[in-house]
Amino acid sequence: MTAGGGDAGPAAARAARALRTHAPELADLPLRELGRGLDNTAFAAGELVLRVADGHDVQREAGLLGVLAPRLPLAVPVPVFADADAGVLGHRLLPGRSLLGRTPAPGTAAVLGRFLRDLHATDPDTVRGFVDEDDADPAEWLADLDGPAELLRVVRSSVPRPSALRVVAHADLGAEHLLADGTGLTGVIDWSDCAVTDPALDFARLHRDFGPAFLAEALQAYGGLPGAGPRIEFFARCAALEDLGYGLRTGRAEYAAAARRSLAWLFPA
Missing domain, CATH: 3.30.200.20 (Phosphorylase Kinase; domain 1)
Structure with a gap:
């Protein structure tokens, strides 16, 4: 066309x-x-x-x-x-291709940790006219969540308490929104979900898409986020089930395949 x-x-x-x-x-x-x-x-x-x-x-x-x-x-x-x-x-047009379904280059996690450190250090008052505040209450994430019954039971039995921490967050920092070339990251796209919210949201999808070692490296470069582990895991599990449902419902096999891969570390036997 x-x-x-x-x-x-x-x-x-x-x-x-x-x-x-x-x-x-x-x-x-x-x-x-x-x-x-x-x-x-x-x-x-x-x-x-x-x-x-x-x-x-x-x-x-x-x-x-x-x-x-x-x-x-x-x-x-x-x-x-x-x-x-x-x-x-x-x-x-930014250079690079989406990391969805691809293996990131060595060092990518540390680069993202430093990126999030700078993003989260942004004064929320500078973006108040452009984004909303999101409570990111874990209990509310259960409302429309669907998926295999045994996985839903795990999620519903491990709902963490909400956090009072608030930062400027991308809030949808999954592999599909990370661009990379052969040497490393080239950009971060799709800021439509950006909000003043819990910083754990920005680490959750990194955990979902790239695993616990990647998450640990990103958090180390970030400077740590004490007490956020249960929220990161919970939001990552919810996001994986959402992507699994989206991939199956729409025929987007790359989303379903990525979600299924993540179940191994998000829902260990």
Whole structure:
């Protein structure tokens, strides 16, 4: 599909409309789908990425990225435009490929630990206009959780107490949102879930996707997070079951396969 015509679904149509409005010089380029998730579908037109959002304000996300980009040691998307009517955020294409289903390069965990240390040190007042505060109450994560009965029993029997800690967190820092080339990380994408919330959320998906040794290395580089272990494990287990369900429901085999791999360390016999 080119930006000027054809039909590849409502998301592609919205991306094409935004492209014609904000970057008409690229309107004749084909739209290439980069990926789909629960809340976004991403397309590329040349070196421009068009992220079509469901249910969140792309202008707020663009403002957030403008605040965070100069503060962080890894690249984040640089907004070119934010079309509120179409729900499309346009940003420059970052190098690298998603780490979903891939083995990270040595040292990646330490790089992420330092990245999270800088992100979590951000004064929440600098982003109050762009993100919400999330209580991250573990009990609330059980409401719509589904999966194998024996695994649900484990999760429901190990609900930790909520934490009063609050930081600026990515809050969806899974492998699919980490870009890497052959030598290491090149960027962190999809900041639509960013919130002032429990820092354990940012370590939970690293634990889910890369295992306990990776988590330990990241926490060491971060400087430690005392008392967070039960919350990290709980949120990681919930996130694994969510991804397993998402992969099976949508036919996204890469999500289901990654979730199944993580069950070995998240639910040891």
